[in-house]
Amino acid sequence: MQTINFLKPNRDNIKNYSIIGSFLVLVSLIDVISNAFLKINLTSFLPGSLTTLFPLIIGLIGLNMMRIDYSGHKTLDLLNKNINTNNFNAFLTLVILFSIIKALPQSLSWMIFDATISGDSKDACTGTGACWTYIKVWFRRFMYGMYPNEFHWRINTAFILVIALGFVGYFMKENLKKYLALYYVIIYPVIAYLVIYYLISGGSFGLQWVETGAWGGLSLTFIVSFFCLIFCFPLGMIFALGRRSNLPVIKYISICYIEFWRGVPLITVLFMSSVMFPMFLPEDFFMDKLVRVIIAITLFEAAYCAEVIRGGLQSLPRGQYDAAKSLGMGYWKMHIFVILPQALKLVIPGIANTFLALVKDTPLIFVVGLAELAGMLALAKTNPKWLGFAMEGYIFASIVFWIICYAMSKYSYNLEAKYKTER
Amino acid sequence: MSDPIIKIQNMNKWFGDFQVLKNINLEVEANKKIVVCGPSGSGKSTLIRCINRLEEHQEGDIIVDGNELSEKTKDIEKIRAEVGMVFQQFNLFPHLSILDNCTLAPIWVKKMPKKEAQELALDQLKKVQIDDQANKFPGQLSGGQQQRCAIARALCMQPKIMLFDEPTSALDPEMIKEVLDAMVSLAKGGMTMIVVTHEMGFAKEVADEVIFMDEGMIIEKADTKEFFANPKSDRTKLFLSQIL
Numbered sequence: 001m002q003t004i005n006f007l008k009p010n011r012d013n014i015k016n017y018s019i020i021g022s023f024l025v026l027v028s029l030i031d032v033i034s035n036a037f038l039k040i041n042l043t044s045f046l047p048g049s050l051t052t053l054f055p056l057i058i059g060l061i062g063l064n065m066m067r068i069d070y071s072g073h074k075t076l077d078l079l080n081k082n083i084n085t086n087n088f089n090a091f092l093t094l095v096i097l098f099s100i101i102k103a104l105p106q107s108l109s110w111m112i113f114d115a116t117i118s119g120d121s122k123d124a125c126t127g128t129g130a131c132w133t134y135i136k137v138w139f140r141r142f143m144y145g146m147y148p149n150e151f152h153w154r155i156n157t158a159f160i161l162v163i164a165l166g167f168v169g170y171f172m173k174e175n176l177k178k179y180l181a182l183y184y185v186i187i188y189p190v191i192a193y194l195v196i197y198y199l200i201s202g203g204s205f206g207l208q209w210v211e212t213g214a215w216g217g218l219s220l221t222f223i224v225s226f227f228c229l230i231f232c233f234p235l236g237m238i239f240a241l242g243r244r245s246n247l248p249v250i251k252y253i254s255i256c257y258i259e260f261w262r263g264v265p266l267i268t269v270l271f272m273s274s275v276m277f278p279m280f281l282p283e284d285f286f287m288d289k290l291v292r293v294i295i296a297i298t299l300f301e302a303a304y305c306a307e308v309i310r311g312g313l314q315s316l317p318r319g320q321y322d323a324a325k326s327l328g329m330g331y332w333k334m335h336i337f338v339i340l341p342q343a344l345k346l347v348i349p350g351i352a353n354t355f356l357a358l359v360k361d362t363p364l365i366f367v368v369g370l371a372e373l374a375g376m377l378a379l380a381k382t383n384p385k386w387l388g389f390a391m392e393g394y395i396f397a398s399i400v401f402w403i404i405c406y407a408m409s410k411y412s413y414n415l416e417a418k419y420k421t422e423r
Numbered sequence: 424m425s426d427p428i429i430k431i432q433n434m435n436k437w438f439g440d441f442q443v444l445k446n447i448n449l450e451v452e453a454n455k456k457i458v459v460c461g462p463s464g465s466g467k468s469t470l471i472r473c474i475n476r477l478e479e480h481q482e483g484d485i486i487v488d489g490n491e492l493s494e495k496t497k498d499i500e501k502i503r504a505e506v507g508m509v510f511q512q513f514n515l516f517p518h519l520s521i522l523d524n525c526t527l528a529p530i531w532v533k534k535m536p537k538k539e540a541q542e543l544a545l546d547q548l549k550k551v552q553i554d555d556q557a558n559k560f561p562g563q564l565s566g567g568q569q570q571r572c573a574i575a576r577a578l579c580m581q582p583k584i585m586l587f588d589e590p591t592s593a594l595d596p597e598m599i600k601e602v603l604d605a606m607v608s609l610a611k612g613g614m615t616m617i618v619v620t621h622e623m624g625f626a627k628e629v630a631d632e633v634i635f636m637d638e639g640m641i642i643e644k645a646d647t648k649e650f651f652a653n654p655k656s657d658r659t660k661l662f663l664s665q666i667l
Contacts, residue, residue, distance in 0.1 A: 322477050323514035323573075327528035327580060328504030337527055341518050419518075
């Protein structure tokens with residue numbers, strides 16, 4: 001340790017040490033960058049294995065020289081505190097940094113510099129890079145599935161309408177605020193259903209009927225997620241309250257429900273809903289496959305929601321129940337005005353978690369023949385004219401899903417901040 | 424002598440196998456102030472929680488304002504609305520402002536118009552001198568202010584009886600006085616009160632009767648002066664010598 005210790009700076013000489021240290025780190029970075037981007041090996045004069053390790057060793061010595069508990073220099077302290085607390089962390093920092101630099105040129109050239117986006121057939125993609133032409137050509141399919149091209153405006157209009165209706169709550173007058181929950185739990189889903197039924201399904205008002213089998217792509221992801229989210233939350237709330245009920249019948253029904261749905265895999269539930277379920281129905285009774293799938297996912301996710309909400313209910317101190325009861329509130333008043341507003345606030349992160357999982361579970365409906373975004377990808381990549389572009393498709397899908405999920409999680413953070421109260 | 428507003432006869436209560444209350448007999452007349460004291464674990468809190476049925480008793484009768492409390496009592500909420508309660512931990516609703524804390528129950532339980540409820544609430548908050556804090560949230564107030572708000576909240580239901588469950592035990596010494604002052608002025612207004620407390624100064628000042636409990640039993644029940652000047656049982660003497 002003696003040898004390392006003499007490289008240790010103190011507050012008097014930190015300036016010189018940090019200059020030499022950062023110079024060494026810079027040298028190591030230049031070596032790696034030139035190696036990765038320009039394919040020049042600056043240290044070719046060194047024997048083989050040392051050449052690869054050279055930047056790491058130089059960088060470690062450099063970081064070691066810069067390490068000090070407190071220097072008074074803002075940037076240096078920030079650096080030391082976050083990525084340079086000890087030799088091991090310095091090592092990790094350098095390895096990660098170098099790996100990123102090494103990987104950057106290949107991925108950049110594949111994704112951007114060597115990529116193709118022009119043309120409208122596979123022949124355009126002759127380069128070594130990604131073939132974004134594929135995404136471009138299939139874009140409408142990825143968004144709208146097999147829905148006829150000339151009717152895509154119907155889907156767009158329906159979505160705009162549904163989103164606009166969702167914002168109605170913000171503009172409600174103060175004296176109507178108490179109906180907000182009623183609006184979002186019952187009225188809004190019904191209106192949304194009617195909008196989607198009449199606009200996207202069509203069949204009346206001179207609009208041509210398009211069966212749900214033709215729906216697909218991202219719009220189907222949205223439709224399935226939307227209805228599942230909006231229904232599974234109130235349902236979960238009911239079962240969460242039910243599980244805590246004093247009435248044995250309600251309590252055990254809730255427990256059975258939750259444990260049943262949590263115990264079966266979603267994929268079997270989907271199979272059941274599309275294959276087994278129609279067998280139990282009377283012959284003249286018809287329920288669309290999409291509706292059955294939405295109901296299945298809703299029931300499934302409601303069980304998870306219920307447990308998350310129950311966690312929130314349990315975390316409230318008993319005093320809140322006592323206080324509400326002592327003021328003469330009955331079960332429903334107590335829960336609506338005192339317990340649920342506090343409990344739901346606490347479960348926002350958990351619910352957001354469940355909802356994100358739900359959105360990412362929707363691709364599973366492919367197993368019953370409904371092709372939403374990931375399903376369309378699976379169809380597209382087996383198209384004989386477009387073989388071999390699975391990678392591009394999956395990158396595109398991950399980006400789309402990431403954007404959706406990131407937006408949702410951001411929104412949940414906002415909600416958390418908005419409803420935060422001190423205890 | 425008028426009919427007692429609270430009447431407890433031969434009441435027994437168990438938590439599992441453990442008997443917390445043993446053969447309790449108690450009558451409280453309207454406008455009387457009763458102080459219940461005793462060592463911790465003696466069942467004082469459980470006793471007053473039984474009076475508005477936050478705890479259920481297993482044997483005996485509890486009659487509050489002519490209504491018997493039992494499993495058969497259908498409109499327990501109505502009885503609870505007549506019996507205000509103040510807790511050791513305040514138990515304000517943290518998601519509502521002070522004013523909303525006070526108006527919530529009158530509006531939704533007593534179906535009072537919102538305006539009227541707010542006026543009533545401000546009036547009650549003024550009596551405990553926190554009407555200037557009406558729009559703050561419980562988390563922004565000191566313990567003493569929160570407890571006074573809890574008193575105002577209970578009073579907004581215009582109860583006939585007020586129960587206090589160690590209202591000053593969770594407070595800093597300097598805040599105890601402001602809460603006790605609020606309680607004293609309430610007592611002088613003629614409210615029927617049952618107070619579980621260790622504040623013997625308060626007991627001497629306002630109580631008509633003092634009850635001493637130990638191990639789930641009422642050991643001694645006497646007029647305030649008599650209780651302090653001339654305690655009968657040895658257990659009471661020991662307790663008083665330690666607390667005074």
